[in-house]
Amino acid sequence: MRxxxxxxxxxxxxxxxxxxxxxxxIVRQTEKQIYNLSLSIVKSNEDAEDLTQETYLRLWRSLPDxxxxxxxxxxxxxxxxxxxxLIRKRNRTPGSDTVILTADxxxxxxxxxxxxxxxxxxxFIRRLTIETVRECISALPPPMRELIVMRDxxxxxxxxxxxxxxxxxxxxxxxxxxxxxxxxxxxIEKNIL
Numbered sequence: 001m002r003x004x005x006x007x008x009x010x011x012x013x014x015x016x017x018x019x020x021x022x023x024x025x026i027v028r029q030t031e032k033q034i035y036n037l038s039l040s041i042v043k044s045n046e047d048a049e050d051l052t053q054e055t056y057l058r059l060w061r062s063l064p065d066x067x068x069x070x071x072x073x074x075x076x077x078x079x080x081x082x083x084x085x086l087i088r089k090r091n092r093t094p095g096s097d098t099v100i101l102t103a104d105x106x107x108x109x110x111x112x113x114x115x116x117x118x119x120x121x122x123x124f125i126r127r128l129t130i131e132t133v134r135e136c137i138s139a140l141p142p143p144m145r146e147l148i149v150m151r152d153x154x155x156x157x158x159x160x161x162x163x164x165x166x167x168x169x170x171x172x173x174x175x176x177x178x179x180x181x182x183x184x185x186x187x188i189e190k191n192i193l
Contacts, residue, residue: 008071040149041083073163136186144179
């Protein structure tokens with residue numbers, strides 16, 4: 001059986017029947033996106049890694065209840081809810097703080113352009129631009145940052161984001177427009193455009 005040929009929904013159905021290999025393929029297909037989503041909310045590499053693992057643990061436990069809805073929305077909703085729960089818990093804990101995303105974080109590597117034909121001076125300018133954009137994304141309020149990451153970095157469709165956030169697709173589009181405008185203003189403020 002070639003699991004690479006199965007789409008996510010089929011893998012979910014196989015994993016629901018107890019197929020561990022199908023579950024491993026679910027993890028491989030989604031772990032970077034789940035990590036990015038968690039990171040966009042909690043802004044801590046370590047927390048995002050823990051939340052990614054917790055997401056898959058919760059997914060495995062909840063598979064018997066999976067009713068065939070959008071698999072991507074199902075797993076993203078688990079990750080989002082766990083991340084928000086951690087933020088709420090952190091906000092209730094006196095003296096807790098948020099670790100800022102480091103320069104060598106996974107999030108940054110996802111938006112770096114690896115062009116082998118680029119000249120060193122162009123690569124340096126591109127690198128500075130990417131770092132600035134990353135800083136501007138990190139400076140966005142969490143709901144805006146979350147939308148930018150889901151749509152523009154992870155490439156989720158509007159209907160998938162709507163399902164994850166449990167809001168109408170039109171609301172996703174208008175909120176994403178505002179988030180992009182806010183990001184654009186931050187980038188212009190940094191004088192890179």
